Amino acid sequence: MNLHITNETSKLKAVVLGTAESIGPIPTLEEAYDPKSKEHIKGGTYPKEEDMVREMEAVAAVLEKYNVKVYRPKIIKDYNQIFTRDIAFVIDDKFIISNILPDRDQEIEAIKHVIDQIDSSKIIRLPEEAHIEGGDVMPMGDYIFVGTYKGKDYKDFITARTNWQAVEALEKAFPDKEVVSFSLKKSNTVAKDNALHLDCCFQPVGKGKAILYKEGFLIEDEYNWLVEFFGKENVYEITRDEMYQMNSNIFSISEDVVISEKGFTRLNAWLREQGITVEEVPYAEISKQEGLLRCSTLPLIRD
Template sequence: MLDLNIKDETSKLLAVILGTAKSCGPTPKPEEAYDPKSLEHILAGTYPVEADMVLEMDAFEKVLNKYDVQIFRPKILKDCNQIFSRDIAFVIDDFFFKANILPDREEEYLAIGDVISQIAPDKVIILPEEAHIEGGDVMPWNEYIFIGTYTAENYSHHITARTNKIAVEYIKSFFPNKKIKSFELRKSTNARENALHLDCCFQPIGNNKAILHKNGFLVEEEYQWLVAYFGKENVFEITSDEMYTMFSNVFSISQEVVVSEKSFTRLNTWLRVKGFVVEEIPYAEISKQEGLLRCSTMPLIRA
């Protein structure tokens, strides 16, 4: 059995589900796009091809192997994009939550059945149908659980709105001893303004630092709370172009080791100055689908 343990974003990673780019299918039609960035690349004829994305995920797997992480992969489904395993489930403490995702993606969850079968059944939580939530919006951080949300009346009209108020309230009631801090995210059909998930505009790194993009937050006070919580000197503020290229979607293997995209020169330099080991890999093709390194992983156990 798997003894799940996720209390934060950066403790030493022991086991993870890494998505797969194999058999991800043809380029979607414009009306099949789930997010504005994918749509942009579909229309421009620059949507990524499977072979390139497989190479990028192989590079990621190699780094995880270097640090002796136990890696699980989904069962490969024909013509199905299974790269972003963070969307379909998430772990808090020793509970495994099935994310309530877009209905079209239900089979992606079934493809990790081999992993779920190794978890004690009473630790696998299925949320109520009306509670919409995806793992990219959920960040356990010690006594806190940070959750990205969108609670405006037009929620149902935004395909980019992935986590609702009902889900936030459910997590609050499930973890009465934790502090649940939710953040209203900016949803837009403009890929340079849209914060698809919380990890598109914010991510904690190390034990007291964070990557942040102010415009990803609808409510300035919520953004300022994060700046105050981490301390301005510990925050790496990214531009809208850097949010667009997914600077905040790096991935921590430990408090000292961060996996990052090799073109993120400004961020990677800052990380090294702050004492991090930066494992640089190519991931620019995958980023065209508005997801990057954190999105491709679903941590199961951290030390």
């Protein structure tokens, strides 16, 4: 397999889509990794497996409609394998295996049939101290954008997934690219105050456009840098509630086609105004785990 990912929006050719099959029992509050999941566990509204399977199959159908090669993880009994973006990511022709929460280390084994098709010299494992998840990493041509948390209390936040050591490791692995990091707001207890990953408050879309949530950024100058990078007229600002519903976590099949949650009425109308075809799917149940469409896809090849 010849990997090729240089940005978020070029025409998609191959992707790993997660699976909700055999997801296991509802986790306890102690087992939950994020405040939104905890909220739904407490409220008795945690998503049912059959609903999440149906939502993911709707995405698979859209991908197949656009002739995208879709890989799925091998199913591990009673194990959450929805969010493939966390476990690895591709930059150029390199496959970088994430250093994620220890409880989730079996997830990478479930896509071994995909990894075995990749030249071993193209596979990168970052140093053990470099914590990173794919939701925090966005290739942007000559740039790599990375969400991070640099506070001394990093270890206190289960929601802090990418550290400063990972930013430095990417700089060493890709010396020809400019790695730009963005400090994100974290909360273990309030989902509306937590930017779990960079794609929870920012995503490029279409031709030079971007979805942004200002309050997801700890440092206003870093947010302003992004606005200037895209141009204020090209930025679509989402509200706190829209961030909570994961409006920035849609997924591009190309510059002209995106997959989006059917309930994102304001966003989907704006996307159509930009000339983008919006393939709407139900994904509100999966969003209860603080992840959406970008989180559950791992792109391998884009034109």
